[in-house]
Amino acid sequence: MGFSPASAPVLDQLLQAGLIDSQVGTDDQPAAGDCLVEQWSTASGFVIVGACGLVTRLIAPLLVNKERDPAVVVVDPQGRFAIPLLGGHAAGAERLSHQIAACLGGQAVLTGATAAAGLLSLDSFGKDWGWQRGQGDWSALMRKAAHLDQPLRLEAHHGSRRWLELEAATCLLERAGGSGENPEADLVVDIHTGAGCRWHPPSLWLGMGCERNTSLSLLERLLEQTLADQQLAPESVAGLASIDRKADEPALLALAAKRGWPVRWFGADSLAAVPVPTPSAAVAREMGTASVAEAAALLAAGPAAQLLQTKLIEHANPGELGAATLAVALAESQWAPERGQLHLVGSGPGSLELLTADARRALAEATVWVGYGLYLDLLEPLRRPDQLRWNGQLTEERARCALALELASQGLNVALVSSGDSGIYAMAGLALELWLASPADGRPSFSVHPGISALQLAAAKAGAPLMHDFCTISLSDRLTPWEVIEKRLQAAAAGDFVVALYNPRSLGRDWQLARARELLLEGRPASTPVALARQLGRADEAVSLHSLGELPVEQVDMLTLVLIGNSSSYAKDGRMVTPRGYPGAELS
The missing domain is CATH 3.30.420.180 (CobE/GbiG C-terminal domain)
Structure with a gap:
């Protein structure tokens, strides 16, 4: 639930995002205390907008123990900081703080020893990997884990082993000397009951x-x-x-x-x-x-x-x-599709400032990021040590989609990252095809998180070129025969569309753009303005205006988007515009 002793706007955002189930607003401290008492034993957590000191005094009489107390996250009235005040591990307050910060564009302020040091929270990290916690003295394990000079014995036999690749697991593996057979292990990942603190994968x-x-x-x-x-x-x-x-x-x-x-x-x-x-x-x-x-x-x-x-x-x-x-x-690794989530995330053109709040939240909640290395590099400042990164090659889209689907089917929350918008010349279509080819009762959840496309940002940088009908055409004939691409170019020329050309020119495809220019010139004058937008949203961003008749083809590469106006588009004072209507038409 959400509770606000100061103001409601921040919690309104969280309510709309589904991060809280209900909201209570009050500036009356006694009434606030009554609300907490009433809900304390049934709520999984509280998000409170206000001061940490006030919240501490309100919840102090209600505390029972770390296994039973709910999560409490305190947020300042401007939504800049999310602080897990209570239940950081067992109740999930740290995870909730990351989600809140991503939703509000703020920062999670974590003061727990393991989170501050970038280490795994041994008593809670397994939830992110689709596991359930079993028997063991978890409090004793966490006390031992806090002493970094002491060895920690680890045994991991079942479930996904990719968690061992986490940066946050490095220290654990060094202290444990590996993850093999250890009959007196402190931490065990296994399908069997027995001694030690145990995480049980769905295998x-x-x-x-x-x-x-x-x-x-x-x-x-x-x-x-x-x-x-x-x-x-x-x-x-x-x-x-x-x-x-x-x-x-x-x-x-x-x-x-x-x-x-x-x-x-x-x-x-x-x-x-x-x-x-x-x-x-x-x-x-x-x-x-x-x-x-x-x-x-x-x-x-x-x-x-x-x-x-x-x-x-x-x-x-x-x-x-x-x-x-x-x-x-026994599954080969683990197999729990109904627990898994596959998120197709559009990362935008590259700048973190252009990442949508929806995409940012999906990245914050994911256990694994899968994507082309260059695109993940741009997002790297947002990744935590407890989130796994898997780099794919540029031409191995199907392999990336298959891996992401496999991990989600194991019960993990997976972000499959594309640049721009994942639904425009990116991964969403292929991932959805693979998902639909899976048995209906064996699919993880599937959702698409849109991003700002190169087309949108190029138009914004050039002026207002998309005020009338437009289309996008990829000049890459790797997946589409060139004969089909030519027909689409001819149709765009005949229909007088504003045209955005993706994948316009590479070392191995150096003639297609010149041919596209010839076809479009059949339907519009040589003076038609063209915007070349390269490395959009990145440090080397460059946008220049040209005419279709004098388009500098040799300056174009795969990092460039070519935006070509229609017969009524024009350029003036460094800006490109397409009138909303044609000559003689009136806006009503």
Whole structure:
């Protein structure tokens, strides 16, 4: 919730952005205290606009312990600073502060020892990687972690191992001497129960089959006994899977709802295609597939899954109904699409000042940034040590999209970064195609965050050239045949559109721009103004005006956007303008 003892405008922004669920405004300190008392035990956190001293006095009588207290973030009335006053790790106040700062264009002020030193918060970082926290004395671990001269024993066997590449993990790895087998480890990332403080990745999928109207108690007994016998952590269960004919089975649905697990349903044909160790002819006659539990577990766990527990059968006790089977599969890394998020982020032309608030927030919330190295370099001042950066090559767009989708399917929050607007000649289309090709019940969430495109910034720098109909055409024939590009140029010339040319000229494509000029000259005079905008939004930005007839083709490269006016566009006093209407037309 949000609570404002001073003013509401800042919280209005956070409410609209979805960072707070509700808002209360009051300048009355007793009323503020009453509000906190009323909401303290149920709210996950408070965002308070006001002074830290006042907030400290208000919350002091309410404090219980770090495991139960909600997050409290204090924001100044101008929205310049977000301070996690309480619950920085366990309650997520530090993460919330980063989100608030990104939304308001402010700064998160972190005073915790680990955050200030750029280290991992061992008791909370796993949430960003889609994990759930298990048993252990976490307070003791954090006290030990604060003494940097003491060794910390680490054991990491399951789940994504990319977190070990984090800058914030460097010190931990040095203190631990690696991440291999260590029976007395202080910190463990594993699917099993045991000693030490444990993070459990979502790597286990349960395949279940049952007779019609089987009792819920029977399913729970089978599940709990199987996990206990194998020393498997319930927190590592990513979800439940079965045949689609059981999609209305009350006990299966009740079990999944009670545990908060997603359920994946597979058709008999899909299950029948999966090799399993214990097929059943009787099941094949009844269900159209020789395996339900084993095949469903393997399919749900994704590529390269392995069966940890072959099919077990449990029959009804007195007072129960039915019978059930259970198998457990281990994903190759981790596999929890329903927890994952894939964000297509348009970073704008390059300057951080031109990054939209929406894009900035998506970057702040992401666990992994994926993108072309040059574009990520421009965003690097915004990246924290606990955020992983993965650099891709310029021509490997499909590989970048596939990696981002894979990481999001593992349960991570991933930002796939494009320059400009990700939906204009960038990554959004390819990423969406790959996402749509995935099974509908195996997709992470997908969202696009627009950025300022090169077209928009070039127009702003040149004057007002886009006041009438315009189009964009890429001159790169790497993905589009040149014959098609020529038809589009001819159509643009015939339609008298203002034209923005992307990818106009490179060392290997040095003639296409001259040909484009010839085609456009068929529909407009040689005096038509042209803006060449190079390195927009960056230190070497340069914008110059020319005429179409004397366009200096040799000055153009792949870092240049070419903006060509229509027959009514003109340049004057260093500015380019396209009138809103044609001669004889009137604006009403």
